[in-house]
Amino acid sequence: MKTWAQTFTEDCLDTVLFAKNRSGVAPVTAHLVPGHSALVLVVGENASGKSILRRIVSQSCKNKKIECLRISMEGRQNTYAGLGLSFIYGNEEYISTGHNSACTVVNGIYNCKKRERAHVMFWDEPDLGLSENGAAGVGVAIAAFVKDKPKLTRAIFVCTHSRALVRQLEGCKPHFLYFGDAPKTLQEWLNEPIVPRDLRELINAGDARRTMVQKTLDKIKVKK
16 A cells, blocks of 8 residues: 555656656656655755755645645755744854754754644755764664654655665665666665766756756746
8 A cells, every 4th residue: 555655756756847858858857666654765866856856845735735844955045044044954154064954853853743734844965064973863863753753744755865874764664766867776776886976067967957947847837
């Protein structure tokens, strides 16, 4: 039987951004390996389109009239967040990035437990600024949360590049969502070798992805 998290994730992927165009190319390519819990692990290379998922999840939550709790780099950089920067992300002028990241995990769990309505939790790179040991600690904390999650927490998304973090979550039987052209299982991703990537190629890939996504979104607006 499918979990709520799997059905929700499949709905999020059922959009034009993940569909191939006339040239046989999709703006964003993602492959889902179903699991058996509320946890959705999201991994993939830089410039593969993972950040788009956070926005789609947020919109899907609005459509379903449930709350979406998002913690991301975008939130950290949002100068209009006001009090959110201080109480959610911390002030990085005098507190380390890693310390603030640890707080966002602890506070995110606390807030989920206090919620009185259905919600989805989305952590985007919760290990930012943390050492491998710290990232593993994030994984341990989230794993404990997944195994004893509140009834109103419908799904828990964790988007990361950290293998140290992900290794702590294997036992949660997560849904594994890989962004990239070649499908991978969780174990294949964990075991793949580290190959240096040319930074200029990475930048160009990101620019090309954003252009393709924007063109697709513009076509949708025109049709409407």
